[in-house]
Amino acid sequence: MMIKKLLVIGMLLCTIKANAQTAAYTPTADNLAARQNFEDLKFGLFIHWGIYSELGAGEWVMNEKNIPYNSYKRLADFFNPQGFSAHDWVQFAKKAGMKYITVTARHHDGFSMFGTKVSPYNIVDATPYHKDPMMELAQECEKEGIELHFYYSLLDWGRADYAYGSPIVNGLPAKGDWDSYIGFMKAQLTELITKYPGVKGIWFDGGWERDVNWHYDEIYGLIHKLNPAILVGNNHHLAPKEGEDFQMFEKDLPGNNTTGFSGKSEIGKLPLETCETINNSWGFNITDRSFKSVSQIIHYLVNAAGRNANFLLNIGPMPNGKIQPEFTDTMAVVGTWMQKNGASIYGTRGNAIAPQSWGVVTYKNKTMYAHITAMPQLPYIFIPKVKAKVLKVTLFTGSENLKFKQQPEGVFVYTNGIKADAYDTIIQLTTN
Ligand code: FHN
Numbered sequence: 001m002m003i004k005k006l007l008v009i010g011m012l013l014c015t016i017k018a019n020a021q022t023a024a025y026t027p028t029a030d031n032l033a034a035r036q037n038f039e040d041l042k043f044g045l046f047i048h049w050g051i052y053s054e055l056g057a058g059e060w061v062m063n064e065k066n067i068p069y070n071s072y073k074r075l076a077d078f079f080n081p082q083g084f085s086a087h088d089w090v091q092f093a094k095k096a097g098m099k100y101i102t103v104t105a106r107h108h109d110g111f112s113m114f115g116t117k118v119s120p121y122n123i124v125d126a127t128p129y130h131k132d133p134m135m136e137l138a139q140e141c142e143k144e145g146i147e148l149h150f151y152y153s154l155l156d157w158g159r160a161d162y163a164y165g166s167p168i169v170n171g172l173p174a175k176g177d178w179d180s181y182i183g184f185m186k187a188q189l190t191e192l193i194t195k196y197p198g199v200k201g202i203w204f205d206g207g208w209e210r211d212v213n214w215h216y217d218e219i220y221g222l223i224h225k226l227n228p229a230i231l232v233g234n235n236h237h238l239a240p241k242e243g244e245d246f247q248m249f250e251k252d253l254p255g256n257n258t259t260g261f262s263g264k265s266e267i268g269k270l271p272l273e274t275c276e277t278i279n280n281s282w283g284f285n286i287t288d289r290s291f292k293s294v295s296q297i298i299h300y301l302v303n304a305a306g307r308n309a310n311f312l313l314n315i316g317p318m319p320n321g322k323i324q325p326e327f328t329d330t331m332a333v334v335g336t337w338m339q340k341n342g343a344s345i346y347g348t349r350g351n352a353i354a355p356q357s358w359g360v361v362t363y364k365n366k367t368m369y370a371h372i373t374a375m376p377q378l379p380y381i382f383i384p385k386v387k388a389k390v391l392k393v394t395l396f397t398g399s400e401n402l403k404f405k406q407q408p409e410g411v412f413v414y415t416n417g418i419k420a421d422a423y424d425t426i427i428q429l430t431t432n
Contacts, residue, residue: 023217025243030229034200035245038231039271040347041099041147042305043338046275046314047089048104048151048282051075051111051127053319059107059283062157069158076111076126084133084321086140092323093146096331097338099346100147102203102312105134105192107283110156114196118187121158133321135196142198149231150192150199154185154214155206164209171213182215186222193226201231203248208236216243233273237261240268249274253300254307272309276300277316278327284316291326294333298423301334301345302371306360308350337423344369344396344426353385359424366432369396370413372425379416381427386411388431395419396426404429 027035048059054075055061062072093101106112112122114134124132134150141148156162161184163176172178193199202223207214220232220243231245240247247270251259254272278297279288292300297313304311315327338345348362348369358381359373370383390411393404395418403414413427 023221023242025220025224027245028224028228031224031231031245034229034231035271038100038147038201038246039308039310039349042310042345042348043096043098043301044100044102044149044273044310044312045089045093045096045098046102046151046277046282046312048107048284048314048316049321050104050107050109050113050283051079052107052109053284053316054079056284056286056319058281058285058288059104059109059316061283062109072109073121073126073158076121076123077128079123079127079319080129081133081319081321082129083318084136086133086136088323089137089317090140090144090146092328092331094144094335096313096335097342098146098313100149100200101137101141102149102151102201103134103137104153105150106153106188107151108153108155108157108206110153110158110162112188114192116188116191118184118191134192138196138198147200148196148198149201149203150196151203151205152185152189152192153206154204155209156181159184168210168212171211173210173212178212182218186219189219189223190226193223193230199227199230201233201246204232204234204236207234216241220244231271238264239266240270244270246271246273248272248312249309251276253303254309272307273312274304274309275312275314277314278330281316282314284318284324289326291330294330294337295423297330297334298337299373302362302373302424303355303360305345305348305362306350306355306371341396341421341424341426344371344428353383356381356383366430368429368431370427370429372415372420372427373423375415375420375425380412380414382410382412383429384410386429386431390429390431392430394428396428397421402427 052059052061105114115124115132116122138148157164161177161180163173166173166175223230233246233248235248247268250261252262254267257263278292280290281288301311317323348364350362353361358376359371362369390406393402393413405412
């Protein structure tokens with residue numbers, strides 16, 4: 001009898017815990033509109049910037065070089081980014097054709113790059129800079145019509161209440177004070193959402209570090225209570241959870257898993273985003289010269305759009321706040337290309353037609369855009385499963401009609417003689 005009673009209590013507790021993690025979430029009309037708008041933006045700038053940038057070895061430097069937390073903290077004493085200009089960052093994004101910025105408000109080192117009142121370990125109080133770059137950025141973004149998302153790390157390598165390295169017992173770190181840590185995050189998120197103008201999203205990361213009760217129901221609930229339109233995403237590398245508004249993928253297009261992050265990231269029904277770095281590092285890395293080419297970046301963006309995902313391209317600004325010229329040069333060329341061809345990407349949707357060997361298809365209303373990123377050997381491309389009647393086919397950048405043939409199984413577009421683009425030859429199909 002006693003055993004049965006204990007079993008029932010156990011089951012009840014499990015149900016309560018499961019419910020606590022999965023309380024039903026109904027997004028508001030504002031939130032649904034924000035999701036659509038987010039999908040329209042297509043191209044964003046990811047920024048990893050923190051006191052780690054000083055060491056020029058990426059944002060994991062404390063962990064990778066086994067720097068004791070108390071020594072690492074000294075970096076704050078000499079973080080004085082006199083070259084930081086919110087104006088320059090926003091102009092960099094705009095010139096590149098990017099429509100939103102996702103910036104690290106706090107990374108795994110636990111250092112807050114904003115003026116928080118709930119920890120002295122922040123850029124305003126702990127550095128000689130004494131200014132709040134996140135506020136300047138939020139104001140500049142609002143002025144310039146660029147949307148802003150804050151990256152926020154759930155993982156913290158330094159705080160005693162997080163107790164990094166502690167064994168996890170029954171969903172809680174054996175050391176530390178989990179309630180205190182959850183409360184701390186809630187207080188910071190409240191600051192980020194209520195004090196910084198125009199914030200449109202929170203990009204969580206680091207939850208993969210431990211298998212605990214993250215109190216997502218409370219955290220996401222709080223965010224949506226403060227502002228129901230805020231988009232919540234979490235880079236947990238899993239299928240979306242209740243309360244989230246978009247799903248992100250790391251260093252892989254949705255559906256691929258070449259880097260090992262997406263093995264369990266089953267694609268859900270939410271708006272999609274994929275992130276990748278401009279070289280091989282997220283935070284500033286002085287020795288990393290594996291810069292992606294213009295072509296690689298345009299192809300990533302186009303391939304993401306064709307799979308119905310936004311592309312969030314990362315840079316790690318230097319410790320003085322400036323962006324290195326290699327990034328500026330490449331992105332200026334990408335931006336010029338986007339000025340000419342962006343209408344075939346912004347505001348479109350993808351995935352109606354599966355990716356083909358020659359490229360992908362995006363669409364908007366009754367127009368389809370076939371993006372040829374690998375010109376076929378044969379003098380035509382075949383677009384399968386086009387149901388609507390095709391009325392007209394041209395190059396996106398020209399008005400001359402191209403020959404095509406529509407059959408029940410798809411459309412053949414003849415590509416011989418067309419002037420190919422250096423990065424992506426776009427063919428526009430008008431349907432009825
Ligand atoms: O550990 C982080 C890493 O530093 C970086 O922020 C990336 C960005 O997607 N996310 C984590 C690894 O999954």
